[in-house]
Amino acid sequence: xxxxxxxxxxxxxxxxxxxxxxxxxxxxxxxxxxxxxxxxxxxxxxxxxxxxxxxxxxxxxxxxxxxxxxxxxxxxxxxxxxxxxxxxxxxxxxxxxxxxxxxxxxxxx
Amino acid sequence: xxxxxxxxxxxxxxxxxxxxxxxxxxxxxxxxxxxxxxxxxxxxxxxxxxxxxxxxxxxxxxxxxxxxxxxxxxxxxxxxxxxxxxxxxxxxxxxxxxxxxxxxxxxxxxxxxxxxxxxxxxxxxxxxxxxxxxxxxxxxxxxxxxxxxxxxxxxxxxxxxxxxxxxxxxxxxxxxxxxxxxxxxxxxxxxxxxxxxxxxxxxxxxxxxxxxxxxxxxxxxxxxxxxxxxxxxxxxxxxxxxxxxxxxxxxxxxxxxxxxxxxxxxxxxxxxxxxxxxxxxxxxxxxxxxxxxxxxxxxxxxxxxxxxxxxxxxxxxxxxxxxxxxxxxxxxxxxxxxxxxxxxxxxxxxxxxxxxxxxxxxxxxxxxxxxxxxxxxxxxxxxxxxxxxxxxxxxxxxxxxxxxxxxxxxxxxxxxxxxxxxxxxxxxxxxxxxxxxxxxxxxxxxxxxxxxxxxxxxxxxxxxxxxxxxxxxxxxxxxxxxxxxxxxxxxxxxxxxxxxxxxxxxxxxxxxxxxxxxxxxxxxxxxxxxxxxxxxxxxxxxxxxxxxxxxxxxxxxxxxxxxxxxxxxxxxxxxxxxxxxxxxxxxxxxxxxxxxxxxxxxxxxxxxxxxxxxxxxxxxxxxxxxxxxxxxxxxxxxxxxxxxxxxxxxxxxxxxxxxxxxxxxxxxxxxxxxxxxxxxxxxxxxxxxxxxxxxxxxxxxxxxxxxxxxxxxxxxxxxxxxxxxxxxxxxxxxxxxxxxxxxxxxxxxxxxxxxxxxxxxxxxxxxxxxxxxxxxxxxxxxxxxxxxxxxxxxxxxxxxxxxxxxxxxxxxxxxxxxxxxxxxxxxxxxx
Numbered sequence: 046x047x048x049x050x051x052x053x054x055x056x057x058x059x060x061x062x063x064x065x066x067x068x069x070x071x072x073x074x075x076x077x078x079x080x081x082x083x084x085x086x087x088x089x090x091x092x093x094x095x096x097x098x099x100x101x102x103x104x105x106x107x108x109x110x111x112x113x114x115x116x117x118x119x120x121x122x123x124x125x126x127x128x129x130x131x132x133x134x135x136x137x138x139x140x141x142x143x144x145x146x147x148x149x150x151x152x153x154x
Numbered sequence: 155x156x157x158x159x160x161x162x163x164x165x166x167x168x169x170x171x172x173x174x175x176x177x178x179x180x181x182x183x184x185x186x187x188x189x190x191x192x193x194x195x196x197x198x199x200x201x202x203x204x205x206x207x208x209x210x211x212x213x214x215x216x217x218x219x220x221x222x223x224x225x226x227x228x229x230x231x232x233x234x235x236x237x238x239x240x241x242x243x244x245x246x247x248x249x250x251x252x253x254x255x256x257x258x259x260x261x262x263x264x265x266x267x268x269x270x271x272x273x274x275x276x277x278x279x280x281x282x283x284x285x286x287x288x289x290x291x292x293x294x295x296x297x298x299x300x301x302x303x304x305x306x307x308x309x310x311x312x313x314x315x316x317x318x319x320x321x322x323x324x325x326x327x328x329x330x331x332x333x334x335x336x337x338x339x340x341x342x343x344x345x346x347x348x349x350x351x352x353x354x355x356x357x358x359x360x361x362x363x364x365x366x367x368x369x370x371x372x373x374x375x376x377x378x379x380x381x382x383x384x385x386x387x388x389x390x391x392x393x394x395x396x397x398x399x400x401x402x403x404x405x406x407x408x409x410x411x412x413x414x415x416x417x418x419x420x421x422x423x424x425x426x427x428x429x430x431x432x433x434x435x436x437x438x439x440x441x442x443x444x445x446x447x448x449x450x451x452x453x454x455x456x457x458x459x460x461x462x463x464x465x466x467x468x469x470x471x472x473x474x475x476x477x478x479x480x481x482x483x484x485x486x487x488x489x490x491x492x493x494x495x496x497x498x499x500x501x502x503x504x505x506x507x508x509x510x511x512x513x514x515x516x517x518x519x520x521x522x523x524x525x526x527x528x529x530x531x532x533x534x535x536x537x538x539x540x541x542x543x544x545x546x547x548x549x550x551x552x553x554x555x556x557x558x559x560x561x562x563x564x565x566x567x568x569x570x571x572x573x574x575x576x577x578x579x580x581x582x583x584x585x586x587x588x589x590x591x592x593x594x595x596x597x598x599x600x601x602x603x604x605x606x607x608x609x610x611x612x613x614x615x616x617x618x619x620x621x622x623x624x625x626x627x628x629x630x631x632x633x634x635x636x637x638x639x640x641x642x643x644x645x646x647x648x649x650x651x652x653x654x655x656x657x658x659x660x661x662x663x664x665x666x667x668x669x670x671x672x673x674x675x676x677x678x679x680x681x682x683x684x685x686x687x688x689x690x691x692x693x694x695x696x697x698x699x700x701x702x703x704x705x706x707x708x709x710x711x712x713x714x715x716x717x718x719x720x721x722x723x724x725x726x727x728x729x730x731x732x733x734x735x736x737x738x739x740x741x742x743x744x745x746x747x748x749x750x751x752x753x754x755x756x757x758x759x760x761x762x763x764x765x766x767x768x769x770x771x772x773x774x775x776x777x778x779x780x781x782x783x784x785x786x787x788x789x790x791x792x793x794x795x796x797x798x799x800x801x802x803x804x805x806x807x808x809x810x811x812x813x814x815x816x817x818x819x820x821x822x823x824x825x826x827x828x829x830x831x832x833x834x835x836x837x838x839x840x841x842x843x844x845x846x847x848x849x850x851x852x853x854x855x856x857x858x859x860x861x862x863x864x865x866x867x868x869x870x871x872x873x874x875x876x877x878x879x880x881x882x883x884x885x886x887x888x889x890x891x892x893x894x895x896x897x898x899x900x901x902x903x904x905x906x907x908x909x910x911x912x913x914x915x916x917x918x919x920x921x922x923x924x925x926x927x928x929x930x931x932x933x934x935x936x937x938x939x940x941x942x943x944x945x946x947x948x949x950x951x952x953x954x955x956x957x958x959x960x961x962x963x964x965x966x967x968x969x970x971x972x973x974x975x976x977x978x979x980x981x982x983x984x985x
Contacts, residue, residue, distance in 0.1 A: 072177055073184040091185070092194035095178055096202040103159055103207060111173075118184065121177045 057097045059140065062106065062125065062133040069124035071114060072098065098123060106132050163207045174203055218541035226545065229514075233546065236510050240550025242869055243503020244590050245557035250496040251586050252562025252577040253569070257478045259582060262398050263574070265335035266301075266435050267476030270400065271442050273432045273449075274473070277465035284429035286463060289456060291423075293432070293470070296452055299445035300434035302333045305411055306400060307430040309418060309663075311382045312839055313406075320841075321382065323358075324405040325414045325430075331359075333435070334399070339365070341376035341391025348410035351422070356413045357390040358382065363573045364406040365392045382407070383839055385417050398574040400433055402478050405572065418663060419838040426463040427670075433475050442472050478575060491935040495634065495866055498627040498928075500590070502870040504598040505620040505627075506877045507550075511543065511602035512617050513884055522606055536607035543599025544592070551591035555579060568858035614885075614913075621881050622917035622924070624874040625962075628867070629925025629954050634932050635867040636950030638860045641943040642853060651784035652698065653731035654845035658821045659697040660828065661812035661841045672811070678832055678840070679723075679813050685831050687824060689816040692726035693801050695808035698786035699848035704808055705787075708754060708797055710771055717754055718787040721799040721808050727781060729816045737765040737779035740800045747800065749779040754795035769797070789852050814845075821846070871957070875965040878914055882969035885913045893973050894981035903974055910973045911966060918962055922955055929954065 064070065064078045075098075076091045101107045106129030114120045125133070163170055178200065182193055204210075226233045261267035273293070274283045285293075287305075294303040305327040310320035328349035330336075336343055339362055348354045358380065360369075369375045379386045393408060411430070415422035436445050449470045457464040474480065481489065515522075522535055562577035577583075601616050660682075662674040675693055682691045696704055696719075708717035724739045726732075736755075740747045748769050755764035755777075769775040781798070788794045801811075817824040821844035832840060886893065889909070896906060933945045 071180075073181045076181070091181065091192055092178065092196065092199040093202075095174065095181075095199055096206050099174070099203040100206040103163065104156060105159060114180070114184070116184070118180050119176075120180045121173065 055136075057094065058101060059133070059136040061094065061097060061101065061123075062129055062136065065107065065123060065125045065129070066133065069110075069122045071112075071120040071122050073114075073120070075123070101129070104128070104132070160208055164209050164212075167204075167207075167209075170207075171200070171204060174200055214537070215541065218538050219545065221538065222542040222545045225542065232510065232514055236507055236546045237549045237553060239503050239506050239510070239873060240547055240594065241553035241557060242873070243500045243507075244547075244551045244554035244587065244594065245561055246499045246503075246554075246866060246869070247496045247590060248551075248554050248558035248583060248587055249561030249565055250492060252558050252583060253565040255580070255582050256562065256566060256571070256575050256577060257569075258481055259477075260578070260580070261476045262400070262402070262478060263396055264398070264400070264476065265333065266438070268474075269301075269438065269440075270304075270433055270435045270474070270476045271472040272400075272475040273434055274471045275465070275468055276471040277468040280465055280468075281471075282429075283431070285432045286426040287424040287428040287430055288426060288460075289464070290430055290432045292456055293449060293452060297449060299436070299448045301437040301440075302329060302435045303327070304330055304333070304400065304433040304435070305430050306330070306433075307411065307414065307428070308403065308405070309414075310841065311407075311417070312384065314381050321406045322404055323382065323407050323409055323417075324399065324403070325409050325411045326399070327411050330399075330408075331393075331397075334397075336397040337394035339392040339394045340373045341389070343393065344390055344408075344410050349412055351412040351416065354410070354412070356385060356387045356416060357410065358387045359390055359408040360392045361405050361407065361572070362393055362395040362397075363404075368406075382409075383417050383419075387417070396574055398478070398572060400475055401431070402572050402575050404570055426460065434472070446470055446472055478571070487935045491932060494932055494935070495631065495863065498631050499866050499870055500594070501627045502624045502631075502873045502877075504594045505623040506873045507546070507594065508598035508602060509617050509620040509877055509880055511539075511599060512605065512620070513880060515539070515602050515606040516884075516888075518606070519609075522609060526609065532607040536603050539603035539606055540595065540599055543595040543603065547591040547595040547599070548588075550594075551587040554590075555583060555587045558583070565862065568862060569855075617881055617884070618913075618917040621874075621877045621914070622921040624870075624877045625918050625921025625958060626924035626928060628870040628874040629922055629958055630928040630932055631863070631867040631870045632954035632957055633926070633929030633950055634936065635860070635863045636953045637933055637936065637940060637943060637947060638856065638863050640947055640950050641940045642856055642860060644943055650786070650789055650849070651732065651782055652786060654698070654849050656817050656819075656821060657698075657730065657845045658815050658817060658824065658828065659700065659812055659843045659845060659848070660815060660832065661697055661700070661843070663838045663841060674837070675812050681832055682813060682815055682828070685827065687818045687827060689818055690725055690729040691813055691815045692723045692729045693811060693813055694723070694726050695721040695801065695811040696787060697812045697814060697843070698730070699789065699845055699852055700843070702809060703787040706797070708750075708758065708769070708795065710758075715754070715757055715795060717750075717795045717797045719797050719799070719808070720786070721801045721811075723801045726798075726801075726814065729814050730784065730786070732784045733782045735780045735782060736763065737777070740778055742800070743802075744800050746773075746775050747778045748775055749781055749798045750777055751783045751796040752780055753783045753793075754797060755780045757795055789849070871961055874958070875961045878918070878962050879965035879968060881917070882910055882913055882966050883972070885910055886969045886973045890976070890981050893976055894978040897976055898978035898982070906973055907970050910970050914962065914966060918959075922958065925958075926951060926955070 060079050061075050064075055064082075070078065072094055073091075076094055098107070101123075102109060106126060107123045108126050109121050109123050111119060112122050178193075178196055182190055182196070185193065264270065272283065273285065275281065275285060290303075290305050294305075297303075307325045309323050309325065311323045313321040328344065328346050331343040332345050338359075341359075343359055344354075344357050348357060360375070365371060365375070373392075375389050376391055378389050380389060381387070387409070399405065399408075409417065414420065414428070415424055420428055434445065436442055446469075453464070453468055453470060457466075457468060525535060559577045559579070566575055566577070598620075605616060660678060662671045662678070679691055679693050682688055696702060704719050705716045706719045707714055709715035724742055727734060727739065735752055737749075740749060750758070750764055750769070758764065759767055764777045764780055767777050769777055781796075783794070784796060785794050786796075815828070821842075825842050825844075828842065829840075893906060893909065896909070929951065930946065933940075937945060
């Protein structure tokens with residue numbers, strides 16, 4: 046429970062969107078990507094990815110289709126939509142703004 | 155759009171859930187076995203995922219409803235009591251709404267009802283809702299403004315030679331039935347053929363209700379001849395039950411307007427003395443404003459042709475006529491009054507429902523405790539209980555809606571609406587039923603639900619508040635019922651100020667102000683004087699209780715006093731047995747004098763004698779006498795004041811009038827004698843009205859109203875009594891141990907009884923206080939119905955309090971008895 050709280054849901058959506066920018070992926074692959082790129086720092090309760098993905102589907106940021114994984118398992122692939130790309134840009138902009146602000150506070154204070 | 159996706163997700167919900175489960179399973183399979191724990195709780199995550207579709211509340215609602223139905227079915231006694239209480243309360247409100255719906259909101263069942271307008275006469279300072287016959291013909295023949303023009307005139311006709319029994323006849327234009335879409339239940343309806351009196355015999359179409367009551371629905375009546383006003387008329391057919399006609403009334407027979415002159419023996423074709431009602435239906439897509447505008451030049455032309463009959467600057471006005479009636483500002487107090495009555499009954503039923511819920515919540519404490527320990531939040535319990543209330547209210551409203559079909563019909567009957575005006579379940583009544591259900595559930599269901607959700611130990615205060623509300627509302631209703639009863643009693647015991655027994659008003663038919671009628675009235679008076687059995691007779695402008703009232707301002711400048719005005723012969727006071735209190739009577743033919751009622755004298759010249767005073771500041775008219783108050787024109791107006799002018803041959807301000815005749819024998823036996831002596835075969839039959847039956851008719855509406863108010867009061871009393879009884883029974887139950895200990899220690903019976911009774915003192919006293927205040931407010935709204943009774947009539951208020959106290963005592967008897975007969979041994983052992 047505590048682990049999950051360390052990882053805000055909004056950030057998860059942003060990360061998933063960012064990871065999907067490279068092309069369509071299935072759920073496990075999304076979780077793996079986040080984990081590997083962040084060098085194991087951002088390790089979440091992986092299942093919590095699914096509520097986030099449902100929300101993204103509902104908002105129309107991603108579309109989904111079923112296909113076969115590298116291992117031949119039937120899995121669902123997620124693909125970024127035009128609306129999703131726009132959303133990602135907005136979230137990145139906001140993130141940049143916030144982290145810059147945090148940085149400047151940390152550097153001066 | 156997100157909302158469409160959301161609905162799409164809901165519709166494909168099963169598929170989506172399966173897919174979600176499958177993909178999560180695939181994810182777990184792909185993870186290394188030692189990492190799988192990091193995936194989290196699959197079930198919880200699945201639920202969280204589907205929650206993000208935003209339909210969680212729907213699931214909860216569905217679960218709550220299913221659970222609610224199960225719980226309610228498990229306690230049928232409670233459910234039945236709650237639903238019955240609500241059905242009564244909501245049913246009463248809905249019955250009143252049915253009345254409003256049928257009379258005001260729903261268009262009449264006539265073709266193009268929304269486009270039909272009544273056309274009337276207006277001029278600066280003058281208005282009349284009827285139009286002279288020749289004017290109607292002129293407009294009809296010369297205007298293309300309307301798709302169809304209808305005319306109708308109501309008249310009371312003598313039927314089969316029976317003197318005492320008048321038939322309500324309605325003369326209508328030949329296009330009436332075909333254009334308004336009427337159907338026949340038997341025979342045929344008259345049509346264009348009957349537009350010309352030369353080519354058609356007098357025919358009549360019977361109203362459905364009259365056909366039933368008079369002829370037992372016998373189809374053989376078609377083609378037979380009946381006698382109306384001593385003229386033979388052939389029955390052409392029977393009108394379908396559903397047809398109401400314009401301005402629905404209790405019409406018995408329908409006759410072509412073209413035959414009006416022959417039957418009532420007026421000029422043929424009728425002249426300006428014959429007034430009828432005129433209606434126009436604008437074509438679909440047309441507006442009434444343009445139609446009215448196009449009549450302007452026609453009215454101007456009519457005025458140049460008939461300057462005596464058309465007012466200066468007269469124009470045609472229009473009011474919607476596609477509804478049974480219209481609410482005006484004058485109706486506001488009446489609507490407020492009846493609205494308050496039904497809301498009071500609803501409040502009593504609702505608070506009774508509330509106390510039932512509170513008692514039940516106590517009994518279910520264990521269940522809530524278990525649910526709370528299983529993790530149900532307060533909000534969840536609150537919502538569950540509110541859903542249960544909503545279920546009960548919905549059931550009560552449904553049943554109430556069915557009840558209102560009958561209740562509304564009763565109300566329609568009480569306002570003399572014909573059979574064709576019936577109650578229905580439509581979107582309006584259904585919507586109001588639903589609205590009331592939600593309202594009652596929220597108002598009276600949320601407090602008990604809150605109590606249970608917060609797991610408060612004692613809900614006694616809330617129950618007391620509910621009982622207090624019941625007592626208050628019931629008290630107000632009883633006061634209204636009491637005032638109604640007392641005012642009716644008063645009419646009959648104190649009398650209206652004149653002796654109505656053995657007096658017959660004889661009025662020649664015809665225009666209100668025609669010289670001919672005035673002459674005929676004089677002739678009648680002369681003839682009547684010679685008939686044996688007649689004690690006295692007098693001419694008067696306005697005959698008593700004739701449904702027409704004439705008033706003028708009798709005040710000084712700046713102070714308005716509306717006085718009912720009449721012009722009478724000196725013998726009028728003796729005939730009506732109105733006493734002369736001061737001064738003298740005016741003599742026949744005297745000018746510039748008036749007599750005033752004692753009430754007017756007191757109002758106008760308080761503390762002084764009225765004799766010799768100038769009646770109006772700007773004229774030489776002097777008061778010569780003061781007579782007793784006599785409410786001959788406005789029986790209901792307790793503050794009525796009267797002024798009498800000497801009767802002259804022709805008083806242009808007043809109706810042509812008639813004769814009042816005091817008879818030595820009962821009017822029913824006297825009327826045939828009068829008829830034989832007074833009638834003249836060449837002129838229209840006279841109208842005879844025994845004042846006693848006119849008085850009964852005038853008060854009939856109030857009597858019907860009294861029935862309604864009494865039913866409402868009785869229902870409220872019953873509900874309030876069960877509310878009080880329930881409160882005390884509950885107290886006894888909860889305090890069994892305490893009472894047992896007291897009894898065991900030898901407490902006197904009085905102290906045990908008072909322990910129980912103390913519970914009801916506060917709610918009953920507070921309720922009575924609020925109820926008295928509220929009742930006084932309602933009495934203000936019903937002032938015009940009080941027949942001169944004081945608004946703060948002490949007997950009505952005291953009576954209401956006494957009845958309520960008696961009912962409370964009765965309701966308290968059972969629980970008190972139970973407390974007194976408690977066996978302390980058994981009670982303490984049980985614990």
